[in-house]
Amino acid sequence: MSDTHAQTVAYVRDTMLPEQSPPSTAAGPIKWAVENLFSSVLNTILTLVSIYFLWAVLAEVLPWVWHGSWTATSLRECREVIAAAGREHGAACWSVIGERYLQLFYGFYPSDLYWRVNLAFVLMLVALAPVLFSNLPRKMLWFSALYPFVAFWLFWGGSIWTPVVILAGFVLGFLALEYLSKMIGSLGGVIAALLVPVIWWLVLAGPVATGLHAILPIGIEEVESAKFGGFMLSIIIGVTGIVLSLPIGILLALGRQSDLMIVKAICVGFIEFIRGVPLITLLFVASTLLNYFLPPGTTFDIVLRVIIMVTLFASAYMAEVVRGGLAALPTGQYEAADALGLDYWKATRLITMPQALKISIPGIVSTFIGLFKDTTLVSIIGLLDPIGLTNTIRADSNWNGIVWELYGFIALMFFIFCFSMSRYSMYLERKLKTGH
Template sequence: MSDTHAQTVRFVRQEMMPERAPPIREAGAVKWLRENLFSSWLNAILTLVSLYAVYYILSHVLPWMVFGIWDANSLTECRAVRDELYGENASVACWAVLADRWQQLMFGFYPSEFYWRPVLAVVVFLVALGPILFSGFPRQAIWFSAASPFLMYLLLWGGTIWGPLVVIVGFVIGVVAFQLLAKVAGNIVGGLASIILPILFWLFAAGPLASALAAALPIGLTFVPSDDFGGFMLSFIIGIAGITLSLPLGILLALGRQSDLFIINKVSVAFIEIIRGVPLIVWLFTASLLLNYFLPPGTNFDLMLRVIIMVTFFASAYIAEVVRGGLAALPRGQYEAADALGLDYAKSMRLIILPQALKISIPGIVNTFIGLFKDTTLVVFIGLLDPIGLSNAIRATTDWNGIYWELFVFIGLLFFICCFGMGRYSLWLERKLQTGHR
C-alpha cells in the first residue's frame, strides 16, 4: 500500500509559494491607461485626437495667460510693453486692465472709503451659512443666521439702524399673532394673521416709527444709494437674495399646487404657469418700465428691489416644480403613515413628507440656484451695471478701448468659483444624506 501511494502522489508542497507582483499590464497606471484610454482601436484613436486637441489649446492659451502684462495704464501702453518684451503683435494678455479697474469690477461705484462694509457683509454671510449648511455648528448660532440679513442690509446700504430693527419687530408681531390665534381659532386663522398683521405694520406703522426713533437717536452708518452698487457685488446681492427668498416661496407654491383647497390650488397653478412661461428678461423689463405705471405718482420704488422681487418670483416658480416632483416621488404610504400617527397637515409635512421630498429634490434645487445666479447678468439690459455692464463701460473708455478677452475671463472665473462651490456642496450633501437608491 505504501509503495502504491508513493507512486500515485508524486509531490506535496509543505509551504505557501511567495507572493509575486502582478504583470505590468495588470497593475498601476498601465492597467488604468489600457482599460480607460486604449481599450480598443477606436478608443485609442479618440484618445490621441483628444490629447492633440488639449495640447493645441493649451499651447496657445497658456502662453497668452502666463506671459501677460500687468503693469500698464492703458491698452496703448500695454501694447508698447508687449512689443518691447515679446515682439510686435505677439499674443499675450493685457491683465493691466484688471489691476487698473478691479475695484469697479468688484464694487461698481461704491465709495472706496466704505469698501470694508461689503467685505464685512460677505464675512457675515459666510458665517451665517455655517449653521444652515453644516450640522456641526451649535444650534444657538441659528439666531445669528436669522439676524444676518438685517445686518448685511445695514452694512451695504447704511442709514439708521432703526429701519432693520423695525422690520424685525414686524416679524415678531407675526410670530406672536400665530402663537396666540392658532390656539384659539386654529392654524389657518393664525397663519393668515401672521401674514396680514406684519404687512399692515410695515405699510402703515414701520416708516413713521423708524423716522421717530432716528430723530430721537440718530445711530447708523452713512447711507449709500443703490445707484452706486455695481460689479460682482451687485450680482452677488441679487443672486443671494433671490436664492434665499425663492426657496421658501417655492416650497409654499409646491404645497399650494397639491392642495385640495380650490382657491389656493388655482392661485398657485396660475402663478407658477404664468411666471414660468415668460422669459426672465421680460419680467426684468416689466420691473424696470411697466411697474411704475401701476404705482401712485411720486412713488420711489428702488429698481434693485424690483429686480430682486422679480428674480425671486421667477426662481420660486421653477423651485415649486422641482419640489413638486420630489413630493410626487414619495410613496403614498408615507402620507398614510403620517395620518396613522395622528399628525396634522403641518406636522406631517414638516416632520415626514418635506424632509424626504427635499432630499430627492436637492439636484434640481441647486441646479435652479446656479441658473439663477448666472442669470443675474441679464440686469445689464435694464441699466444696472453688473460685471458685464461694467466691462462694456470699461471698454468704452479711451484708455481701454479694444480690450476684450481679459475682462470676460476674469468675470467668468468669478462666476465659475461660486457656481462650482454650489455644485460641490450639492454633491457633498447628497452623499451625506444618501439621496437615491444604492
C-alpha cells in the same frame, strides 16, 4: 520514502510572506486609464483625438494667458510692450484687470466704505455655515436669521431702526401665526401671518422708524443703490434670490398640491404665469412699471425691486423642482405618516419634505446656478453688474477696444462660484445617500 522521513516534513506554513503592492496595471492611475481611456480600439482612438484637440487649443491659449502684460497703463501701451516682446497681439493685456479690479468687485461703492462690504460678505459666510454644514452648533442659526437685516444695514447704511422695524414685521407675522391659529384655525392663521407684516410695513414701519431715529439717532453713512455694482451686486442679488426662493418655492409646491381650491388656483396661476414670462420682461417691469402700482410719492429702491422679481422668478421654477421631488415619493410614505397620526404640517416637516428635498438636490442646485448666472441680465436695465461695468471700462479712451480679457476674467469668477455650488451639491448628495 520512509515513514520516519515523512513525519519530519511540515505541510503547514508557519511564516507569512511580506505584503507586496499590486502590479501597476492592476491599481492606481494606470488601471483607471486602461479601463476608462483605452478599454477598446474606439475608446483609444477617441482618447488620442481628444488629447490632440486639447493640446492644439492649449498650445494657443496658454501662451496668450501666461505671456500677457500686467504693467501697461493703456491698451496701446500694452500692445507696444507685447509687440516689443515679439508677440505682436498674441498675448493678453491683463493690465486692465490690475487697474480696474476694485471697480469690477465693488462698482462705484465709496472706497472708504469697502470695509462694510467686506464685513457683510464675511458675516454672510458665517451665516451660511450652519445652514450648509449640519455639524456646526445649531444656535448659530439665530445669527443666520438675523444676518439679512445686518447685511441690509451694512450695504445701504442709514438709520439702524429701518432694518429693526422690518424685522419687527416678521416677528409680528410669527406671533399672528402662533396665537391666531388657535383662535381662527390654521388657514386663518396663515392668512393673518401674511397680512399683518404687509400692513405693518406699508402703514406703520416708516413712521415708527422715523420716530425711533428721532429719539435715538443711530446710523451710518447712507449709500445709494446707483453706486452698487460689479460682483458685489451680482452676489447680493444672487444670494438673496437663492436664499428666499427655496422656502417660497416649497410653499408654492405645497399650495399647488393642496385640496383647497383657492390656494391651489393662486399657486398654479402664479407658477404658470411666472414660468411663461422671460426674466428680462420681469426686470423691465421692476425697473419701470412697479412704481405705478405703489402709492404716490413712494420711492422703492431699484435693487430691491430687482431682488423681488428675481426671487419670484426663481421661486416658480423652484416650486416645480420641489413638486417633482414630492411626486417621486412612494405612496407608502404618505400612508405611513397618516398611520402615525401626524397632522399635515408635521407629516410634511418630518417625513415627506425632507425626502422630497433630498431627491430634488440636483434640480435645486441647478436652479441656483442658473439664477446666479442670470444676474448678468440686470445690465440690460442699467444696473452695473460685471457685464455692465465692461461697457464703462471700455468707454475710457485708455481701454477702448479691449474685450477678451474683461470677459475672460468675469467668466472665471462666475465659474468659481458656480463650480463651488456644484461641488457642495455633490458633497450633500454623498452625505445624504442612504443606499438600497
